[in-house]
Amino acid sequence: MTGGEKKTAKRPKLGETGHLSGRFFGVLGVGVLVFAVLNFGDLQSFGAMLQRAEPLWLLVAAALQGITYASVSLGWKLVLDKARSPLPLFRLIPVALSKLFADSMIPAAGMGGNLLLVDRLVTLGVPRGAAVAALIxxxxxxxxxxxxxxxxxxxxxxxxxxxxxxxxxxxxxxxLVALAIPGLALWLRRRGSRPLSPFLEHLPIVHTLLHVVGEAPARLLRDKTLILGVTACNAALFLVGAATLLVCMLALGHPIPFSTAFIAMMGGSIVAALAPVPMGLGSFEVGSTAMLGLLGVPVPAALAGTLLLRGFTLWLPLLPGFVLMKGAFRSVRRPHRSKALKVD
Structure with a gap:
């Protein structure tokens, strides 16, 4: 077997790893069930808070959460448009919903939903290189x-x-984590198909990126205007999240400044990223509630507002996100027709 054949054998296409996707979906399904059982009390509290909260503010919070899915989709659309593979926003929003759902259920420093992103875009007719560029x-x-x-x-x-x-x-x-993950993606992109050490190749983040990053067109990754645009779309996630927390506190009759909501949102997000507890059990809630308490918000009100926010970001999208994720894995597990490798 030649060196080139060894490299090819080590790095199958992401869409061809159906057994891996099946195991991932199985873990995710069990995770949803365990999460629901262990957090049944929180779900009951969320229902109780919905009953006593101001309905108008709840509608505003729901609308704000819709903006987060549109923001993620818009970032991908900017890349796909630049790659001359445009897709309408309404076709990308379901992909964003399933990805954000997976990121919440399996945080892994924000990498949980990236396993299927490329395959979902390819399924929608996007060339693989453009889909990989959207991911990176x-x-x-x-x-x-x-x-x-x-x-x-x-x-x-x-x-x-x-x-x-x-x-x-x-x-x-x-x-350090925030710099390491995109830096890793760019480093893998530059080094091409040269093999890594077995230890590195078996790290989850490296394993996910290794199969796809080399296919991204270099011109897209060097486009500073495009990078700024995608960054702005992702910045909206955090700003809208902070606005949603503020609205949740208003709905419960505990108004707070936007700066307080922003600090709590970021604190919860950082704790969740650094402590990837399976299914995100309590990590965001602890960080957000602690920050609100640190800034003078009574702890019961801080916890209630955080739980209401999590209800909008996790509980309400739970069923549609799981259904969309299931459809995504079914698509990945279909056998792909092998194509001859064209050598220039």
Missing amino acids: LSLIGYYAAFAVFAIVMLVLLWMHGKATPLLAGVVTAFL
């Missing part, structure tokens, strides 16, 4: 926005006199 640029944009807003959060905490060395250390640790 969305990673870069997401973590660039996340890193900038983490620093903004630390500055706001300093302005409130709450920037302790512990919080500074947590933010610094997150910044």
